[in-house]
Amino acid sequence: MKPEIAKTLNIEKSGFTADQVSVGANVRAWWNCPDGLPGHEPWCTVVNNRTGGFRRVSGTGCPDCKLVQTSAQELRLKAELGTVLPIQVERDSVRTDRTEKVDIVVPPMSLILEFDGSYYHAAPDVAERDAEKARRLRAAGWTTVRIREAPLTPLDTTFDVVVRFLANPEEAAADVLDHLAALGLITQQDAQTYRAQGRPMASELAKQWIKAKLGEQALRAERRLQDEAWDRMYDALLQFEEQNGHSYPSDEEWTVEGADLGRWARKQRWQQREGRLREDRVVRLATIESWSDRTAYEAEFWQGYERYLADTLAKQTTEAKHQDLMPQRVATIWASNLRSRRKARQQQGEDLPAEQLEAMAKVPGWSWAPFEAQFQAKVDALWQYWNETERPIETVKQREVWNGHPVGVWLNSFRTRRDRLDALQQQELQRLPGWSWSPQQEKWDRNLLRPATVRGTQWSRQPVTHVRGSG
Numbered sequence: 493m494k495p496e497i498a499k500t501l502n503i504e505k506s507g508f509t510a511d512q513v514s515v516g517a518n519v520r521a522w523w524n525c526p527d528g529l530p531g532h533e534p535w536c537t538v539v540n541n542r543t544g545g546f547r548r549v550s551g552t553g554c555p556d557c558k559l560v561q562t563s564a565q566e567l568r569l570k571a572e573l574g575t576v577l578p579i580q581v582e583r584d585s586v587r588t589d590r591t592e593k594v595d596i597v598v599p600p601m602s603l604i605l606e607f608d609g610s611y612y613h614a615a616p617d618v619a620e621r622d623a624e625k626a627r628r629l630r631a632a633g634w635t636t637v638r639i640r641e642a643p644l645t646p647l648d649t650t651f652d653v654v655v656r657f658l659a660n661p662e663e664a665a666a667d668v669l670d671h672l673a674a675l676g677l678i679t680q681q682d683a684q685t686y687r688a689q690g691r692p693m694a695s696e697l698a699k700q701w702i703k704a705k706l707g708e709q710a711l712r713a714e715r716r717l718q719d720e721a722w723d724r725m726y727d728a729l730l731q732f733e734e735q736n737g738h739s740y741p742s743d744e745e746w747t748v749e750g751a752d753l754g755r756w757a758r759k760q761r762w763q764q765r766e767g768r769l770r771e772d773r774v775v776r777l778a779t780i781e782s783w784s785d786r787t788a789y790e791a792e793f794w795q796g797y798e799r800y801l802a803d804t805l806a807k808q809t810t811e812a813k814h815q816d817l818m819p820q821r822v823a824t825i826w827a828s829n830l831r832s833r834r835k836a837r838q839q840q841g842e843d844l845p846a847e848q849l850e851a852m853a854k855v856p857g858w859s860w861a862p863f864e865a866q867f868q869a870k871v872d873a874l875w876q877y878w879n880e881t882e883r884p885i886e887t888v889k890q891r892e893v894w895n896g897h898p899v900g901v902w903l904n905s906f907r908t909r910r911d912r913l914d915a916l917q918q919q920e921l922q923r924l925p926g927w928s929w930s931p932q933q934e935k936w937d938r939n940l941l942r943p944a945t946v947r948g949t950q951w952s953r954q955p956v957t958h959v960r961g962s963g
Contacts, residue, residue, distance in 0.1 A: 497542055500524050502534045516540045526716060564714045565661070566607040567701045569639070570596050571694035572665035573605070576678065576686055588632040592625065601677060604634045605668070610641040610657060623647040635677065639668055642750045651675070657750030658721055660759075662692045690762070724748055725756045726776060739780050740788045761785045790845075796826045797851055804855055831860060863912075870902050871920055884926020 498510035505522035513519055517539040525532035573579060573596065583597045586604065596605035608622060622638060626648060629636040638652040641659075646652035653671035655664040666687040673683040686693070702710050728748045733739045739757060746753040760777060763769040764785040769777075777783050784791055803818040818826075830852075834844050843849070852858050859865050874885065877894050885903065892900035906913070906921055907929055913921075921927055 496526070500526050500542075505534055513539050563706055564702050564710055565609065565641075565658075565664075566595055567705065568661035568692075568695075568698040569607060569664050569668070571698035571701065572661045572692060573668060574697075575693045576665075576669055576682055577601070577603070577672075586629070586632070586634060588628040590628075592629060594629075602634055603672075603677060604629055604636045606636065606638045608638055608640045608644055610644050613640070613644060619647060626651070635675075637668075637671070637675075639664070656752070659751075660692070661695075661698065662689070663755075721749075721751070722773065725751065725753060726773075728753050729757060730780060733780055733782055737782070738791075739782045739784075740791060742788075758787070761787065793830070793848060796830075797848075799823075800826055801851075801855055804857070808856065834860065867913075867917060870897075871924070873897050874899060874902070874924055878925050885924045886926040886928045886931045 500523050501510050502522035502524050503509055508521075513521070519539050520536055521539050521542075522534045522536050523542060524534050570579065570581075574581065577598050578600050580597050580599050583599075584595075585591050585593050586597060594604050595607050597603075598605070606622070606626070613619065613622060626636045626638060630651075636651060638647055640646060640652055640654045642654055642657045644654065646654060653668055655667050659667070666683070669678065669683040669686050672678045673680045692698075699711065702714065725748055728746065729739055729741075732741050732746055732753060741754040741757060743752060743754045748756075760769060760773070761784075764774055764777070786794065799818045800823055803823055837843055852860075873895075877883075877888075877897075877899055878885065881894070888900055888903055890900045890904055891898075910918065910929065
């Protein structure tokens with residue numbers, strides 16, 4: 493087992509040393525508080541629960557630290573919510589038919605928020621007490637919302653909200669505020685504004701509260717628990733990359749003790765870009781082969797760009813056929829998606845990052861509007877065709893090639909893609925001598941008219957024969 497876990501084994505109460513048991517042993521042992529905090533008594537659990545890596549579930553650590561952790565979570569959440577809600581910070585009780593101890597009171601809104609940590613609120617008898625307490629508070633006129641930590645479920649599906657297990661305070665606060673907005677207790681704008689910050693807004697205040705209410709040792713225990721959680725997520729990301737070949741898990745694709753690996757990885761990248769990630773963590777993440785602080789979209793762009801550029805350059809050399817080129821279909825789709833993405837951003841008054849625009853400018857022959865550029869070149873060639881052959885455009889056959897130009901294919905493409913041409917492009921085509929959008933239809937119409945005229949002429953020239961009756 494890991495040295496930091498082995499040193500917490502209480503050899504006297506367990507009756508064996510760490511090197512006398514295997515890592516995955518299903519043997520009960522006694523463990524000391526990892527931080528050696530006073531008042532934290534040894535507890536008993538099987539060895540495998542302490543050595544199960546990132547797969548181990550809650551309930552296998554020091555119970556007294558769990559209590560400290562739950563209290564610290566509550567204080568951090570309270571501090572974050574206080575940046576939006578008019579919380580009465582020092583108040584911790586209200587009256588029903590008795591004095592009720594509560595976690596968070598918001599008197600102007602007649603609102604009470606209760607935090608139910610998953611470790612201490614999972615038992616059925618505790619859940620029933622929590623539900624009964626909420627009913628008393630609501631009967632006394634308090635809107636009561638229980639904030640339930642996963643895997644707990646709502647006791648009241650209307651008022652209660654579930655937050656992720658060991659969620660960061662800003663994440664949990666954002667989920668709670670979204671829920672309060674859905675209940676009509678705050679505005680959607682207030683909830684959205686907080687979520688858009690993407691970081692804790694009251695971490696220093698929370699730290700002061702934790703130190704004052706729980707003591708300096710609580711901060712140490714919290715830091716250790718956070719480090720352990722980070723290590724578990726890091727180990728999970730290593731395994732994810734080994735299985736998938738990249739380090740960009742999507743949301744809800746992979747979870748670790750209820751924590752979303754995709755969101756965690758995204759946060760590490762954001763912190764690294766902002767210079768907020770601890771240096772030791774930057775170093776550890778750099779050992780992951782596919783790691784980059786770029787977003788998933790940016791990573792996708794640069795991976796595709798490198799292949800696209802190499803493919804384009806290779807095609808300009810005689811060695812192109814020996815290269816492992818980007819398949820033509822893949823290259824076409826990548827380029828088309830990039831152009832569409834830029835067009836969508838421009839319609840919103842934005843653009844792609846400058847470094848991406850500069851990179852694409854280095855690709856030989858690249859154009860952001862290839863169809864428009866090719867369109868004019870083709871029209872110019874069609875004018876040259878008419879000047880040299882004096883043949884109307886409508887007489888060009890579908891597969892006709894002139895001076896190496898597939899003029900027949902061009903004309904057919906223009907006609908079938910008329911809906912993608914703008915008004916100026918359509919006018920440009922209509923100026924070509926003998927242009928027609930539907931040459932076959934017009935030819936058919938002319939053929940229909942010709943026999944009718946001929947028949948009319950023939951009938952007009954035939955003499956009328958009158959048959960007289962005899963006798």
